[in-house]
Amino acid sequence: MQALYSAPETLIRTPSHYCPGCGHGIAHRLLAEIIDELGIRGKTIGLAPVGCSVLAYNYLDIDMCEAAHGRPPAIATGIKRVHPDNIVFTYQGDGDLAAIGMAEIVHAASRAENITVIFINNAIYGMTNGQLAPTTLLNQRTTTTPEGRDPLTHGYPIRICELLATLEGASFLARTSLSSPKDVSQTKEALKKGFKTQIEKKGFSLIEVLSPCPVYWRMSPVESLKFIEEKMTQTFPLGVFKDWEKTVSAPGGQATKV
Amino acid sequence: MKSSNNKKHLLTGNEAAAEAAILAGCRHYYGYPITPQNELINHMSIRMPQVGGTFLQAESEIAAIYMAYGGAAAGARVMTSSSGPGISLMQEGISYLAGSELPCVIVNVQRGGPGLGDISPSQADYFQAVKGGGHGDYHNIVLAPASAQEIADLVYDAFDLADRYRNPVMILGDAQLGQMMEPVEFRKTPRTHQTVKRWALTGAEGRARNIVKSFYPVKGELETFNIRLQRKYRAVEQEEVRYEEVNTQGAEIILVAYGTCARICKEAIRRASGTGLQIGLLRPITLWPFPKEPLRRLAKKARAFCVVEMSAGQMVEDVRLAVLDRCPVHFYGRMGGGVPSSREILKKVLNILAPEGTLELEIPEIPTELGKGLYFSTIP
Ligand SMILES: Cc1ncc(C[n+]2csc(CCOP(=O)(O)OP(=O)(O)O)c2C)c(N)n1
Ligand code: SF4
Numbered sequence: 001m002q003a004l005y006s007a008p009e010t011l012i013r014t015p016s017h018y019c020p021g022c023g024h025g026i027a028h029r030l031l032a033e034i035i036d037e038l039g040i041r042g043k044t045i046g047l048a049p050v051g052c053s054v055l056a057y058n059y060l061d062i063d064m065c066e067a068a069h070g071r072p073p074a075i076a077t078g079i080k081r082v083h084p085d086n087i088v089f090t091y092q093g094d095g096d097l098a099a100i101g102m103a104e105i106v107h108a109a110s111r112a113e114n115i116t117v118i119f120i121n122n123a124i125y126g127m128t129n130g131q132l133a134p135t136t137l138l139n140q141r142t143t144t145t146p147e148g149r150d151p152l153t154h155g156y157p158i159r160i161c162e163l164l165a166t167l168e169g170a171s172f173l174a175r176t177s178l179s180s181p182k183d184v185s186q187t188k189e190a191l192k193k194g195f196k197t198q199i200e201k202k203g204f205s206l207i208e209v210l211s212p213c214p215v216y217w218r219m220s221p222v223e224s225l226k227f228i229e230e231k232m233t234q235t236f237p238l239g240v241f242k243d244w245e246k247t248v249s250a251p252g253g254q255a256t257k258v
Numbered sequence: 259m260k261s262s263n264n265k266k267h268l269l270t271g272n273e274a275a276a277e278a279a280i281l282a283g284c285r286h287y288y289g290y291p292i293t294p295q296n297e298l299i300n301h302m303s304i305r306m307p308q309v310g311g312t313f314l315q316a317e318s319e320i321a322a323i324y325m326a327y328g329g330a331a332a333g334a335r336v337m338t339s340s341s342g343p344g345i346s347l348m349q350e351g352i353s354y355l356a357g358s359e360l361p362c363v364i365v366n367v368q369r370g371g372p373g374l375g376d377i378s379p380s381q382a383d384y385f386q387a388v389k390g391g392g393h394g395d396y397h398n399i400v401l402a403p404a405s406a407q408e409i410a411d412l413v414y415d416a417f418d419l420a421d422r423y424r425n426p427v428m429i430l431g432d433a434q435l436g437q438m439m440e441p442v443e444f445r446k447t448p449r450t451h452q453t454v455k456r457w458a459l460t461g462a463e464g465r466a467r468n469i470v471k472s473f474y475p476v477k478g479e480l481e482t483f484n485i486r487l488q489r490k491y492r493a494v495e496q497e498e499v500r501y502e503e504v505n506t507q508g509a510e511i512i513l514v515a516y517g518t519c520a521r522i523c524k525e526a527i528r529r530a531s532g533t534g535l536q537i538g539l540l541r542p543i544t545l546w547p548f549p550k551e552p553l554r555r556l557a558k559k560a561r562a563f564c565v566v567e568m569s570a571g572q573m574v575e576d577v578r579l580a581v582l583d584r585c586p587v588h589f590y591g592r593m594g595g596g597v598p599s600s601r602e603i604l605k606k607v608l609n610i611l612a613p614e615g616t617l618e619l620e621i622p623e624i625p626t627e628l629g630k631g632l633y634f635s636t637i638p
């Protein structure tokens with residue numbers, strides 16, 4: 001009998017520590033599938049910083065490096081400069097990438113560092129119990145904005161793809177979501193494109209993935225998918241912001257629909 | 259400059275550090291400009307491309323230490339350097355290096371603090387370098403050169419020690435040592451102890467995967483790891499203590515000083531020779547591990563110790579801990595960029611030996627030995 005579908009080899013079979021309905025598990029699986037499909041398991045080096053996915057190395061059977069909060073792009077730079085022919089990716093949350101690690105991500109992009117960044121935007125600090133993230137929506141309640149995010153006090157959400165699109169060094173920038181099967185497969189396509197960008201030495205790639213955190217959004221898993229579709233994508237429109245192949249370049253931040 | 263061994267070069271200490279690193283096989287340097295270490299980063303920017311290495315000016319010292327962390331995790335010999343404020347920014351990364359057991363060489367060309375302070379020589383980062391600096395129970399191996407030549411020699415050793423113990427090694431210099439030009443001869447075969455790094459991240463092709471981490475969330479694991487770390491530190495204390503003794507035989511008073519201060523102490527000893535004053539010097543070369551045993555041995559014979567530092571008194575605490583109450587420990591320090599003169603040190607020595615001021619000493623003028631190196635002419 002021919003197997004039509006099986007778990008990716010790169011994915012380690014072990015109980016998940018993620019909450020029910022969390023997006024991290026889906027993103028991990030997509031990563032594992034892509035690594036298998038591209039045949040790069042033996043030369044891929046992954047970085048997972050603190051955040052709910054700090055234990056990503058428990059699930060991905062590749063060389064991996066833990067990273068301090070916000071510093072994956074700097075560490076990835078150090079690794080990539082030693083092993084330019086290996087495939088190096090970072091897997092970062094919104095607190096990690098867009099708050100404490102903002103300088104590192106901007107400068108890695110500006111250097112056209114040939115790495116791939118998977119940016120899990122769940123609009124919250126999951127690991128530390130649901131505080132305000134730089135990507136938290138206006139009026140969204142978090143443990144540190146109990147009355148909802150008020151821009152006069154806490155500022156406005158930061159759009160990373162739009163921001164990085166202004167940099168010549170960024171080669172591929174896309175925002176996708178995990179809210180429906182179609183979106184999941186588009187996320188996979190975008191991630192694959194990110195790895196392809198690196199394999200072909202085209203420079204910096206980042207895929208921002210809108211990802212559910214039902215626990216700290218205080219919603220059911222199904223409601224949280226709806227929240228992404230109806231609310232999050234209003235502030236964070238999906239699309240490709242930069243593509244070296246199609247010379248899609250949107251410095252003003254206008255996304256091209258995928 | 260073209261690297262060639264067996265020849266004397268006139269270099270600043272900062273340049274000597276950079277060149278020695280290249281000769282030791284370091285091909286990845288990350289840094290951020292700050293005075294008084296700029297000669298180091300500038301030299302690296304010229305030399306690294308010549309030897310096919312990586313020079314990268316990071317966006318901050320935080321990025322620089324983590325780029326170095328990445329290079330170390332990938333198995334390369336890596337270096338970064340900075341001073342005062344920049345070294346403070348690196349502390350989290352240094353703790354992560356220690357926690358992940360990654361070898362890395364960090365040069366701190368100390369300047370005056372706290373805060374922005376100034377750019378003149380200081381030794382006020384001793385606690386930060388020796389006692390941890392970042393969070394958690396860890397130690398840097400800390401080497402304290404006292405000349406450009408010794409900077410070059412110790413940089414070779416720093417890479418070997420870092421690799422052997424999988425631990426960050428800090429070269430603790432200062433503005434004086436970093437910026438003064440002195441003749442330097444590079445040792446012939448520095449790359450003697452390159453180790454095979456089976457733990458490094460290279461891609462898991464054909465082997466079980468490697469994970470570089472310092473996170474031990476399962477109860478008990480972290481304590482077990484810490485116990486192992488401490489065992490490693492005990493081994494370093496057993497094996498790696500280095501110091502220099504000058505004139506300690508029969509000395510009444512023993513000066514304890516490192517780096518620039520040790521050189522000034524040597525000058526004080528020279529000036530006192532023939533006066534009947536018996537002054538010795540113990541110069542720690544490793545600040546961690548600290549030369550406790552030699553101090554204890556000397557404490558049995560000497561009347562007193564006098565620790566001389568460009569700080570408010572930091573290493574003096576370790577001297578006191580080493581000798582306990584076996585022998586009185588005095589201190590003479592200058593702060594905020596102040597550099598003690600040999601005359602000040604001799605005055606302090608007289609004051610220790612005869613507090614009532616009954617001991618007078620005609621301090622002869624120093625013979626001019628400019629060619630030999632450090633010469634402080636600012637006698638008050
Ligand atoms: C320097 C430092 N500051 C704070 C923390 C605590 N901390 C751990 S994860 C985290 C935020 C994680 O949020 P995010 O990056 O969005 O990841 P998520 O858990 O949402 O996936 C914080 C603040 C830390 N580990 N290190
Ligand atoms: S807290 Fe949120 S992000 Fe973290 S595992 Fe749970 S659902 Fe996922």
Ligand SMILES: [Mg+2]
Nearest residue numbers: 093094124125
């Ligand atoms: Mg988050």
